[in-house]
Structure formats: C-alpha cells, structure tokens
Amino acid sequence: MRKAQKQQIEVLIRQMEEAQEQIKRYIEQGSIQLAMELLEDCQTGGVTIGTLIENTEGEGHPTVLLLEEYCELIYQIHQKLEGTPKATNGNKTLKLLRQKMIKVENSVRNDIPIRKEAVFLPYKASMWDSLESVWKAADADPNCDAYVIPIPYYDKNPNGSFREMHYEGDQYPEYVPITKYETFDFGQHHPDMIYIHNPYDNINLVTSVHPFFFSENLKKFTDRLIYIPYFVLGEIKPEEDNKIQGMKHFCTLPAVYNADKVIVQSEDMRQVYIKVLLEDSKDYSETARKYWEEKILGLGSPKFDKVTSTNREEIAVPEEWLKVIQKPDGSWKKIIFYNTSIAGLLAHNQKMLAKMESVFQVFRENQEEVALLWRPHPLIKATVESMRPQLWIEYDRIVRKYIEEGWGIYDDTADVDRAIALSDAYYGDHSSVVQLYQQTGKPVMVQNVEMAR
Numbered sequence: 105m106r107k108a109q110k111q112q113i114e115v116l117i118r119q120m121e122e123a124q125e126q127i128k129r130y131i132e133q134g135s136i137q138l139a140m141e142l143l144e145d146c147q148t149g150g151v152t153i154g155t156l157i158e159n160t161e162g163e164g165h166p167t168v169l170l171l172e173e174y175c176e177l178i179y180q181i182h183q184k185l186e187g188t189p190k191a192t193n194g195n196k197t198l199k200l201l202r203q204k205m206i207k208v209e210n211s212v213r214n215d216i217p218i219r220k221e222a223v224f225l226p227y228k229a230s231m232w233d234s235l236e237s238v239w240k241a242a243d244a245d246p247n248c249d250a251y252v253i254p255i256p257y258y259d260k261n262p263n264g265s266f267r268e269m270h271y272e273g274d275q276y277p278e279y280v281p282i283t284k285y286e287t288f289d290f291g292q293h294h295p296d297m298i299y300i301h302n303p304y305d306n307i308n309l310v311t312s313v314h315p316f317f318f319s320e321n322l323k324k325f326t327d328r329l330i331y332i333p334y335f336v337l338g339e340i341k342p343e344e345d346n347k348i349q350g351m352k353h354f355c356t357l358p359a360v361y362n363a364d365k366v367i368v369q370s371e372d373m374r375q376v377y378i379k380v381l382l383e384d385s386k387d388y389s390e391t392a393r394k395y396w397e398e399k400i401l402g403l404g405s406p407k408f409d410k411v412t413s414t415n416r417e418e419i420a421v422p423e424e425w426l427k428v429i430q431k432p433d434g435s436w437k438k439i440i441f442y443n444t445s446i447a448g449l450l451a452h453n454q455k456m457l458a459k460m461e462s463v464f465q466v467f468r469e470n471q472e473e474v475a476l477l478w479r480p481h482p483l484i485k486a487t488v489e490s491m492r493p494q495l496w497i498e499y500d501r502i503v504r505k506y507i508e509e510g511w512g513i514y515d516d517t518a519d520v521d522r523a524i525a526l527s528d529a530y531y532g533d534h535s536s537v538v539q540l541y542q543q544t545g546k547p548v549m550v551q552n553v554e555m556a557r
Contacts, residue, residue, distance in 0.1 A: 105160040107218050108294060113153050117209055120149045124201045131194035136185050143182045146201075150175045153208075157216065167211040174204040220248040223288075223295040223326070227257045227302050227313050229275035229518030230482045231334040234301045237409035238332065239280075251295075252276070253283045257302075257313045259486045266312065275518045290325040298326040301334040303359035310487045319362035331363035336405050336539040342375040355380040366400050369539075374402030411540045414521040421526065425513050429475045437475040440467070441523050441541070443532030444480045446487045449499070452553045457498055459553045463531075464502075468511055476512040479523050481535070 123142045130139035154171040161167075177200060184192050222242040226232045242250040254273040258266040273282050305318040315321065323329045337354065340347045355377045360366055368374050378396045382388055421429070429436050442463065449456050467476040480503075488496045507514050515523050524530075524540060529547040541548050 105157070105216050105219055106221060107296065109156060109160060110212070110216060110218055113156060113212055113216075116149050116153055117205065117212070120146050121202075121205060123149075124198055124205065127201070128194040128198040131185075131189075131192055131197060134189075136189045140182055140185050143178050143185075147175050147178045147182075150178070161216060166215050167208060170204070170208045170211050174201075174208055177201065177204055217247050220245070220297070221293060221295040222248055222250045222297045222299065223290075223293075224250070224252045224299045225255050225302075225317060225322075226252070226276075227255050227272075227317075228334075228482060229254070229272040230520060231301055232276060232280075232518065233407050233410040233521055234332055234334045235299055235406060236280075237406040237413075238299060251283045251288065252280050253285050253288055255285050255313055255317045257311050260308070260310055260312055260490060262490060264309075272518065290322075293325075295326050297328045297330055298322055299330045299332060300359060300363075301332050303331060303333065303354075303357035305358040305362075307358065310490050311483065319359040323362050323364070328364045329362065330365045330367065331359040332367045332406065333369075335536040336369050336407055337373065337536065338534075338539060339370060339372055340376050341372055342379050348376055348380065351376075352380045352384075356384050364399070367403050367405075368400060369402070369405040369408070371402035374400050407540055408543050410521050411524055411543050414525040416525045419522055419525055425477075428471075428511065428513050431472075437473055438529070439475045439477055439527040441527035441530045441532070442467075442476055442478045443530065443535060443537050444478070444484070445533035445535040446481045446484055447535070448533040448553065449484065449488060449495070450491065453492070453495055454498070455553055457495075457502060459551065460502060463551070464506060464512070468509070471511045477515055477523055477527055478506065478512055479515040479520065482516070482518070 123146050127139045127142050127146075130136070130142065150171045154168045157165050157168050157171075181192070181197055181200070220242075222239075224235050224239050224242075226235055239250055239252060242248050254271065254276065256269050256271045258270070259268045261267050273284065276282060300317075300319060300322065302313050302317070303319070304312070305320055306312060306315070319329060319331065333354070335354075337351055338347075340351065342348075360377070360381070366377070368377055377400045378393070381396050381400075382392060385392060429439060431437060444456075444460060452459070464476070467474060484499070485496070488499060503514070506512060520537065520540070524537075524544060527546070529549070530538065530541040531549045532551055534550045538548055538550065
C-alpha cells in the first residue's frame with residue numbers, strides 16, 4: 105500500500121474514533137436517531153477502509169476481517185438502539201467500539217507495509233546506464249514498485265522552437281519493463297521518488313525533453329525528485345580552481361537547483377559542486393552550506409556500476425559485427441573503440457573531419473589484424489545539424505562512406521557498455537566515455553587532432 109493511502113486510512117480511523125465519542129454523548133442525551141445516523145457513518149467508513157485494503161493488499165487480509173467484526177458490532181448496536189434504546193448504555197457502547205477499533209488500528213500499523221513508488225524518466229536510451237543500477241535496486245525491493253517511463257524529446261531549431269520528436273522506448277534492454285508515458289497519471293500516482301538524468305529544462309540549445317518533464321514541473325508531482333547526471337567527468341579536487349572553471353556550468357544546471365537530491369560520481373566531485381553552488385549563490389552561511397551538503401551526495405555514478413558489470417563473454421554480438429571482428433581461422437582481431445565527440449567536432453570543424461578520414465585510412469589499411477568500432481556521440485546529428493548545417497553535410501558524407509565500405513563497425517545503438525566490453529582499447533576524443541573506459545583497466549589513448557596520424 106502506498107504511503108498516501110495508508111495516511112488516508114489513518115485519517116478515516118481518527119474521524120471514526122471522534123464519531124464514537126459523539127455516539128456516546130448522543131445516547132446519554134437520548135438523541136437516538138442522531139446516534140444511529142453516526143453509527144451508519146462509521147459503518148460506511150469501515151466498508152471504505154476495507155475496500156481500499158482489499159484493492160491494494162488482496163482479499164482475506166487480517167485487517168479486513170477485524171473491520172468486518174467492527175461493522176457487525178455496529179449493526180448489533182444499531183439494532184438495539186432501534187428496539188430497546190433505553191437499555192443501551194453509552195459508556196459500555198463506547199468501550200465496545202473502542203476495543204474493536206484499537207485492534208483495527210494495530211492491524212493497520214503492523215499488517216500493512218508501506219510500498220514505495222519509484223519512477224525513472226530516461227529520455228535517450230543510450231543514457232539509461234546512468235539510472236540502471238538504481239532501478240535494479242528499486243525493482244528488487246519487495247516493498248517498492250519501480251516504473252521505467254522513457255519520455256519524448258525534441259530536436260530544436262536555431263530559434264529554439266521544437267522540430268522532430270523522438271521516443272526511444274523500444275530501444276531498452278529486454279529485461280527492462282517499459283511503461284508508456286501517455287498512460288501514467290503523475291498526479292494520481294504522486295510517486296515517492298522520481299529519478300531524472302536530464303538536467304537542462306529549457307536551456308539546452310540542441311534538444312529538449314517535453315516541457316512537462318522539466319525538473320521545475322516534475323517536483324510538483326513527487327515527494328523527492330532525484331537528479332543523477334547522465335555524464336561522468338574527469339575527477340577534480342576541490343582545490344583545483346583552474347579545472348573547476350572548465351566544468352562549473354555542470355553544477356548550476358536547473359535540475360541541480362530543482363531536485364531534492366543530486367547524486368554525483370565521487371566525494372571529491374561532491375565537494376566541487378558544493379563549492380561552486382556556494383559561490384554561485386554568494387551565500388556562505390552555515391545554513392547554506394548545510395543545505396548543499398545534505399542535497400549533494402557523492403554516492404558514485406551508476407554508469408560505473410554498469411560498465412564494470414558488463415562482461416564480454418555474456419554479450420550477444422551482431423552477426424554483421426562478427427564479419428568484421430573474426431579472422432578467417434575464427435579467432436578475433438584486436439578491437440579498437442573509436443569515439444568521436446560533439447565538442448571535438450564543434451571545436452575543430454573541418455580539421456576534425458580530416459582527422460577522422462585519416463584515422464579511417466590507417467585502420468582500413470590494417471583491417472586484417474585490427475577491427476575498428478566507431479561509436480560517435482549519439483547527439484552529434486541533432487547538434488551539428490542545428491548548429492553547423494554545412495559541416496553536417498560533409499560529416500554525413502563520411503558516415504555514409506564508412507558504412508558502405510563495410511570494413512569497420514558503425515555503432516549507433518543505445519548500448520555504449522557493449523562497445524566498451526567488446527573492445528580491447530580506446531582511441532578518440534577526451535570525453536566522458538574516457539572516464540568509463542578507465543574503469544576497465546584497458547588502454548586509453550586520446551587522439552590529437554593536430555596530428556594527421
């Protein structure tokens with residue numbers, strides 16, 4: 105049973121207890137008709153509580169059996185008042201009703217566990233790993249109902265208006281049960297917890313979730329809104345001010361302010377967030393520090409949980425990938441995970457495109473011994489198409505050529521962990537994927553755009 109439903113029952117019980125006191129007074133005053141009407145109200149209350157319990161806990165619940173006894177006593181008292189009102193004692197009647205109601209109260213308290221409701225609102229399937237381990241824990245809790253509700257998001261035009269809508273509910277692992285966002289009534293459910301990984305609300309220039317799912321709005325529909333970043337960053341110490349300058353904007357996004365709790369990747373990063381938020385608010389009081397210390401939690405990123413728990417041996421490798429990976433004798437080539445980022449492309453433009461073509465040439469020439477697994481950032485298309493339309497045309501030409509030639513793997517799926525687990529080494533831009541890859545202990549090499557090869 106949900107906490108709100110149990111509270112509703114407790115309110116009804118208190119009202120019925122007050123009514124019992126009034127029934128005693130009516131009997132003593134000789135106001136028999138009023139006493140009988142209140143008895144009927146108590147019986148209606150008992151039936152209402154019993155129905156609610158049966159709907160949530162099933163038939164035959166011990167509390168329902170006690171409520172049936174309570175209602176039977178009310179019927180007997182009602183009959184006595186109707187037949188021999190003068191023989192009915194107010195104090196004795198109240199005592200009998202209290203005895204039954206105390207048993208009901210105790211049973212409500214002890215026999216009805218409170219079920220929590222946790223809702224997870226991913227938008228891009230490729231970012232699900234930032235929530236998955238938390239969802240698994242909630243789903244394993246017998247007293248928690250966990251819902252995964254992928255939400256729609258939109259590409260944005262340069263003027264900020266919405267363009268194409270995307271919904272990726274069909275791209276999640278088979279073991280994740282999906283609830284359609286159109287069928288879930290947030291007002292009626294009012295989940296105990298809502299988890300989000302999109303921090304931007306309306307300030308992202310490239311994409312946007314539907315405005316209903318902005319953190320500013322979601323906090324109205326839950327007791328606790330929890331934000332977990334979809335990214336991981338290079339570790340920074342709180343005293344490294346120069347490095348903090350380059351990432352402080354991540355600490356002041358809308359979800360950080362609107363959420364009740366923010367879970368970040370480490371204790372050092374927690375201290376960085378607190379430092380930045382105190383500076384941003386210009387409030388260094390003990391009250392402000394305590395507020396941010398209680399709100400920002402350095403519990404670690406679920407992305408680390410996912411990447412370290414994904415084993416190569418357990419992965420189903422697509423047949424078309426195997427054609428690239430396997431040598432004629434059936435053994436596997438070395439697999440290099442090639443990662444290209446949005447930031448790298450926007451920062452270097454044509455120079456980055458030239459670098460990519462150079463990389464492809466090297467791996468094409470060595471395809472007999474090494475397999476290239478190219479996995480560009482999943483938002484490159486939406487970002488470059490919106491911010492660099494001309495660059496997108498040339499980038500798209502390179503993508504099409506790479507795919508058509510077929511000597512390498514092009515991974516545009518939602519599962520980055522599969523690429524990490526399958527590959528033997530990382531090569532590419534310095535992005536959040538580097539932080540994930542380092543968790544595996546496998547080699548990492550960051551590409552230098554200034555070098556042709």
